[in-house]
Amino acid sequence: MSNLGWYQILTTIAKKVGGPKILIGLFVGGGILVGGGAVAGGNVIKKIVTENINKKRQTKEAAIVYTVITEGKSNEGLLFEVGDTFKVLETDRDAGLIEKSGDKNNPYFVSLKFLETISNYRSSAKERRKDN
The missing domain is CATH 1.20.5 (Single alpha-helices involved in coiled-coils or other helix-helix interfaces)
Incomplete structure (x- = not known):
């Protein structure tokens, strides 16, 4: 060896x-x-x-149901009345794809800032940073 x-x-x-x-x-x-x-x-x-x-x-996020607390009309012409509910399906920067409860013409693209002004929806700052 x-x-x-x-x-x-x-x-x-x-x-x-x-x-x-x-x-x-x-x-x-x-x-x-x-x-x-x-x-x-x-x-x-x-x-x-x-x-x-x-x-x-x-x-x-899509499972969360948000409630409209102030009447409003989006730039896209979608009317919201107090008590209406919706779900946010997806977000992309400042737009969101939503499903309005009881509406047969779903889904809709709506401004997230608009949703924040008429409902209890709040987009997180983390989400906005990720999308930009």
Whole structure:
């Protein structure tokens, strides 16, 4: 048994692959492949998790029913009377896709600022930062 250990193993492998430069190249190339695969896999997992979180958040927000407390008419011509209810299905910057309860022509796009002035709906500052 030799006391050379790993040195002997590496020199034997280097001879089989064509020299130490090729062996080092194989180690570096293998490391790049494994590292790149890990990064790509991590990005895919992050995307899936983010999509699931967003779907849950939208489902939770869509379940909240807001009540109109002041009469109003949106720029789009949609009339709101005191006591009307609606759900915010999705938001994009300063617009929201809403479903007005009891209305057969749903859904509608309405200004979120307008909804805040006529109802108990409040868009969060975090939501506005995300959309901008």
